[in-house]
Amino acid sequence: xxxxxxxxxxxxxxxxxxxxxxxxxxxxxxxxxxxxxxxxxxxxxxxxxxxxxxxxxxxxxxxxxxxxxxxxxxxxxxxxxxxxxxxxxxxxxxxxxxxxxxxxxxxxxxxxxxxxxxxxxxxxxxxxxxxxxxxxxxxxxxxxxxxxxxxxxxxxxxxxxxxxxxxxxxxxxxxxxxxxxxxxxxxxxxxxxxxxxxxxxxxxxxxxxxxxxxxxxxxxxxxxxxxxxxxxxxxxxxxxxxxxxxxxxxxxxxxxxxxxxxxxxxxxxxxxxxxxxxxxxxxxxxxxxxxxxxxxxxxxxxxxxxxxxxxxxxxxxxxxxxxxxxxxxxxxxxxxxxxxxxxxxxxxxxxxxxxxxxxxxxxxxxxxxxxxxxxxxxxxxxxxxxxxxxxxxxxxxxxxxxxxxxxxxxxxxxxxxxxxxxxxxxxxxxxxxxxxxxxxxxxxxxxxxxxxxxxxxxxxxxxxxxxxxxxxxxxxxxxxxxxxxxxxxxxxxxxxxxxxxxxxxxxxxxxxxxxxxxxxxxxxxxxxxxxxxxxxxxxxxxxxxxxxxxxxxxxxxxxxxxxxxxxxxxxxxxxxxxxxxxxxxxxxxxxxxxxxxx
Numbered sequence: 001x002x003x004x005x006x007x008x009x010x011x012x013x014x015x016x017x018x019x020x021x022x023x024x025x026x027x028x029x030x031x032x033x034x035x036x037x038x039x040x041x042x043x044x045x046x047x048x049x050x051x052x053x054x055x056x057x058x059x060x061x062x063x064x065x066x067x068x069x070x071x072x073x074x075x076x077x078x079x080x081x082x083x084x085x086x087x088x089x090x091x092x093x094x095x096x097x098x099x100x101x102x103x104x105x106x107x108x109x110x111x112x113x114x115x116x117x118x119x120x121x122x123x124x125x126x127x128x129x130x131x132x133x134x135x136x137x138x139x140x141x142x143x144x145x146x147x148x149x150x151x152x153x154x155x156x157x158x159x160x161x162x163x164x165x166x167x168x169x170x171x172x173x174x175x176x177x178x179x180x181x182x183x184x185x186x187x188x189x190x191x192x193x194x195x196x197x198x199x200x201x202x203x204x205x206x207x208x209x210x211x212x213x214x215x216x217x218x219x220x221x222x223x224x225x226x227x228x229x230x231x232x233x234x235x236x237x238x239x240x241x242x243x244x245x246x247x248x249x250x251x252x253x254x255x256x257x258x259x260x261x262x263x264x265x266x267x268x269x270x271x272x273x274x275x276x277x278x279x280x281x282x283x284x285x286x287x288x289x290x291x292x293x294x295x296x297x298x299x300x301x302x303x304x305x306x307x308x309x310x311x312x313x314x315x316x317x318x319x320x321x322x323x324x325x326x327x328x329x330x331x332x333x334x335x336x337x338x339x340x341x342x343x344x345x346x347x348x349x350x351x352x353x354x355x356x357x358x359x360x361x362x363x364x365x366x367x368x369x370x371x372x373x374x375x376x377x378x379x380x381x382x383x384x385x386x387x388x389x390x391x392x393x394x395x396x397x398x399x400x401x402x403x404x405x406x407x408x409x410x411x412x413x414x415x416x417x418x419x420x421x422x423x424x425x426x427x428x429x430x431x432x433x434x435x436x437x438x439x440x441x442x443x444x445x446x447x448x449x450x451x452x453x454x455x456x457x458x459x460x461x462x463x464x465x466x467x468x469x470x471x472x473x474x475x476x477x478x479x480x481x482x483x484x485x486x487x488x489x490x491x492x493x494x495x496x497x498x499x500x501x502x503x504x505x506x507x508x509x510x511x512x513x514x515x516x517x518x519x520x521x522x523x524x525x526x527x528x529x530x531x532x533x534x535x536x537x538x539x540x541x542x543x544x545x546x547x548x549x550x551x552x553x554x555x556x557x558x559x560x561x562x563x564x565x566x567x568x569x570x571x572x573x574x575x576x577x578x579x580x581x582x583x584x585x586x587x588x589x590x591x592x593x594x595x596x597x598x
């Protein structure tokens with residue numbers, strides 16, 4: 001018989017009743033019934049009930065053993081009586097009568113309960129992550145992550161993509177977040193950087209003559225934690241394709257992600273995802289990350305209020321602002337509308353005006369200033385009727401879009417009208433190439449600077465920069481951005497001009513992006529790509545709200561690894577070897593507006 005086990009909870013059902021088996025695992029739970037003691041033995045695959053009674057030599061040992069101790073149990077497989085069958089366990093029809101028990105590794109008093117999902121607090125969970133990962137939900141999440149990655153690889157290979165590994169030690173560049181720097185011992189005063197993304201490398205792969213590349217790529221960014229962003233490092237499905245247009249990238253990604261989501265979830269998802277222009281998304285949903293599960297669309301009603309007698313809104317419009325209407329189905333009560341208005345003020349907004357429709361009439365302060373035909377126009381545009389309401393946000397366009405978008409999400413949640421158990425994905429396309437920097441007033445890139453402008457060099461030379469659109473796109477699922485991507489700028493003259501508009505001369509491009517600008521001078525095919533976040537994909541498939549729930553050993557919100565005690569101080573000898581001297585901080589470096597894929 002094997003030293004530790006002949007069976008596990010996965011294959012013990014293949015044994016015959018009365019057969020002797022040897023099992024190994026953790027003591028998950030113990031139930032003392034006086035003359036009988038039951039143990040739930042947990043291994044990687046599941047749980048098996050084991051039992052001993054006062055007559056057995058193992059009885060006293062079982063009574064004293066602590067939960068989470070690792071044991072080896074030898075015993076006979078017995079069938080449970082009908083009244084004791086546990087239908088919630090795969091092994092619930094059998095149990096093992098303990099003949100011998102060996103403690104392989106005793107456990108001390110555990111700081112968190114493994115056999116329950118009680119909230120132990122983030123610090124305890126991360127400090128004792130190896131215990132937290134023994135919990136079924138966490139254990140299943142990590143297995144899911146592995147299976148999802150394996151499935152993605154299979155689908156990528158089936159579509160002709162080849163996996164490459166790009167360098168981890170590379171050069172610092174002005175990307176969207178701060179770099180992690182690595183000092184060089186051999187080159188005094190110089191530093192490597194950990195890659196924020198393999199952006200330039202994957203474009204160089206296309207310049208090298210490979211057609212379809214992918215990688216489950218580790219990325220490193222020195223940025224703050226969020227529920228959907230892990231501080232320090234994350235993984236993405238990095239993809240690049242040669243001789244493609246935007247729709248070619250969409251088709252490849254839709255096939256892969258729809259297949260993976262269908263494989264690991266019973267939620268509905270379509271095979272193709274709708275395309276929504278950036279400006280349309282900002283108007284209808286108040287966000288470029290729209291949650292399409294909410295059946296509410298925002299409308300522009302500036303034209304109506306421009307001529308209306310409601311001076312508050314008409315003055316805003318005359319000053320260059322806009323008025324947005326947010327439909328409120330079944331919101332036709334003063335109490336509900338006042339509650340939404342109070343919520344808006346709590347969020348730092350001025351508030352939300354509203355009109356209530358009841359018994360064929362429009363009620364509320366705003367309604368008093370509107371003509372009958374103006375009210376009918378509002379109802380026609382929004383689809384609201386008796387028992388409904390319309391909420392209004394007014395002001396500068398982008399800020400008003402944001403307010404209206406937040407109100408839409410609030411209404412969706414409060415009205416319980418969010419479509420559940422469905423993944424609604426969409427492509428956000430036609431992003432503006434540039435934006436105005438609110439601090440300096442200068443022109444900056446809105447998204448990835450390596451994108452091809454729509455219209456190429458001609459648009460850069462002849463159009464207002466703020467009206468130029470780019471072949472850039474985001475993939476959004478249920479209000480979460482899964483990925484950014486673009487058709488790349490592969491022509492040196494177009495790249496130089498694009499950066500010139502953003503205030504960077506040729507020397508800047510030659511210095512910061514020497515690798516790709518030089519490669520482009522020797523013939524590079526049109527190419528494009530994308531990089532969906534692995535962590536976010538698994539988070540959605542696991543129906544979790546935080547990335548830390550699907551990562552083996554995540555950092556806390558302060559970017560600390562509580563298990564390994566990182567970051568930590570290093571010995572003076574190590575600093576001397578690198579010719580580094582620690583000094584008092586003199587101020588934090590400011591980030592750049594340039595963004596890579598994520």
